[in-house]
Amino acid sequence: MLVTDPSDTVDARRRHVASAAADLEASPVDELYMAFWFYGLLHECGHVVLAHDRGPSTEWRENNLADLIERVIDESFGDGAATARESIRAAGTARSLDLQVLMEEVQADVIGVRLLFAAAFRVLGRAGAITDETAGRLAVEVVTMFGMFHYMNGCAQIARDASQEFEGEPGKDLGFNVANGVRLNVVADALADDLAAVLSSGDDGEETYERIRAGMLGVISEAIERQAAFDRGHHQAMRLVLYANERGADVYGRLAEHVLANDARALYFQDEARAFLALASDLGVRHPDLDLLAAIADAPRDTHRLVSEHATTFRLAWVTGDGVDLPLCVPLSDGRLIVFVFLTDALGRHVERARIWARPGWAVGRAAIVAPTEHEARISIHRLVDLDARDLTVVFEGSEAFESLSRSIFQRAGGVEAGEAT
Numbered sequence: 001m002l003v004t005d006p007s008d009t010v011d012a013r014r015r016h017v018a019s020a021a022a023d024l025e026a027s028p029v030d031e032l033y034m035a036f037w038f039y040g041l042l043h044e045c046g047h048v049v050l051a052h053d054r055g056p057s058t059e060w061r062e063n064n065l066a067d068l069i070e071r072v073i074d075e076s077f078g079d080g081a082a083t084a085r086e087s088i089r090a091a092g093t094a095r096s097l098d099l100q101v102l103m104e105e106v107q108a109d110v111i112g113v114r115l116l117f118a119a120a121f122r123v124l125g126r127a128g129a130i131t132d133e134t135a136g137r138l139a140v141e142v143v144t145m146f147g148m149f150h151y152m153n154g155c156a157q158i159a160r161d162a163s164q165e166f167e168g169e170p171g172k173d174l175g176f177n178v179a180n181g182v183r184l185n186v187v188a189d190a191l192a193d194d195l196a197a198v199l200s201s202g203d204d205g206e207e208t209y210e211r212i213r214a215g216m217l218g219v220i221s222e223a224i225e226r227q228a229a230f231d232r233g234h235h236q237a238m239r240l241v242l243y244a245n246e247r248g249a250d251v252y253g254r255l256a257e258h259v260l261a262n263d264a265r266a267l268y269f270q271d272e273a274r275a276f277l278a279l280a281s282d283l284g285v286r287h288p289d290l291d292l293l294a295a296i297a298d299a300p301r302d303t304h305r306l307v308s309e310h311a312t313t314f315r316l317a318w319v320t321g322d323g324v325d326l327p328l329c330v331p332l333s334d335g336r337l338i339v340f341v342f343l344t345d346a347l348g349r350h351v352e353r354a355r356i357w358a359r360p361g362w363a364v365g366r367a368a369i370v371a372p373t374e375h376e377a378r379i380s381i382h383r384l385v386d387l388d389a390r391d392l393t394v395v396f397e398g399s400e401a402f403e404s405l406s407r408s409i410f411q412r413a414g415g416v417e418a419g420e421a422t
């Protein structure tokens with residue numbers, strides 16, 4: 001399990017924020033600077049404005065938003081749109097697609113974008129005339145920034161949702177990519193409108209306005225297009241965090257194949273892995289899985305050897321009989337299933353006690369999975385049981401989650417063994 005010291009974490013966050021802010025402050029005041037510094041802030045100001053006033057935007061009524069959600073799902077998922085709708089609905093709590101929540105965000109976005117343009121045009125105006133080009137660049141930076149905030153929020157949210165230590169009902173929200181698409185559409189529209197209005201002012205022709213608006217939408221959609229490949233990868237990564245049974249097996253085998261293919265890839269991997277490990281260390285996160293990653297980052301050419309040296313035997317209870325041949329899953333009162341994984345001989349006692357969950361005709365025995373990391377063992381178990389991370393939790397001996405779950409479950413089971421009612 002991940003071990004963090006909260007005070008380390010706060011200090012590390014402060015350091016990262018301070019160095020990011022210092023880098024940014026050293027950069028020239030341009031479109032990127034304006035978008036980066038002010039866009040998020042002005043969006044929050046938008047929420048403050050909305051708290052006092054229902055907002056200026058009446059054109060984005062809830063049914064327009066509902067239509068836009070459907071259009072974005074069709075556009076983002078193509079042939080898979082029906083399946084995507086189903087999985088978003090099945091996830092239950094699509095907070096980000098709640099029309100009222102989305103309406104608030106959309107309105108805050110529009111207020112933020114309008115304020116940003118008013119401010120940026122004044123600041124940039126001092127450096128030179130506002131031209132179509134400056135305006136276009138500012139629009140592109142806003143779209144890029146919008147995407148970045150979205151990726152960061154998405155990662156933070158999915159990490160919270162997927163955390164094994166998460167207390168209470170995890171609210172899986174796969175709707176946020178769609179919500180982002182909706183917001184991006186509204187922002188693009190507001191951007192094109194406002195820029196066209198500013199740039200065509202003094203020129204009374206409706207034609208000029210329409211021409212500039214169309215040009216702006218072109219520039220913005222090119223920027224959105226450039227993010228599309230990253231967006232698909234991001235969405236897939238988010239999905240695999242929640243749907244562990246869909247992950248591919250043999251993670252390190254595939255990594256070795258990728259890293260060893262050529263030197264450029266090995267160097268790139270080294271850079272990425274070291275930055276990731278430095279961040280983990282700064283945040284006070286320690287986990288045996290990270291040791292293997294660190295060893296490979298130091299010597300990518302030795303990946304195969306290092307992976308086999310890290311081979312660990314993970315033990316678990318296994319049920320067979322009556323067409324069943326699976327890891328033993330212990331049911332929780334909320335319907336979730338738990339697989340306990342052992343690193344020691346404590347498995348023996350678990351197998352004895354676990355018999356109460358086996359149906360008549362089932363035999364409970366022992367099995368072992370050999371894998372280089374807990375992460376990989378976890379994937380194997382999810383694939384064997386074919387349940388995603390919402391329904392199945394895999395806990396490893398020695399972790400806090402393992403201890404607290406086994407205490408609460410076996411106390412309950414103690415009652416069953418003594419003949420008490422469940």
Ligand SMILES: [Zn+2]
Binds near residue numbers: 047104105108
């Ligand atoms: Zn907001």
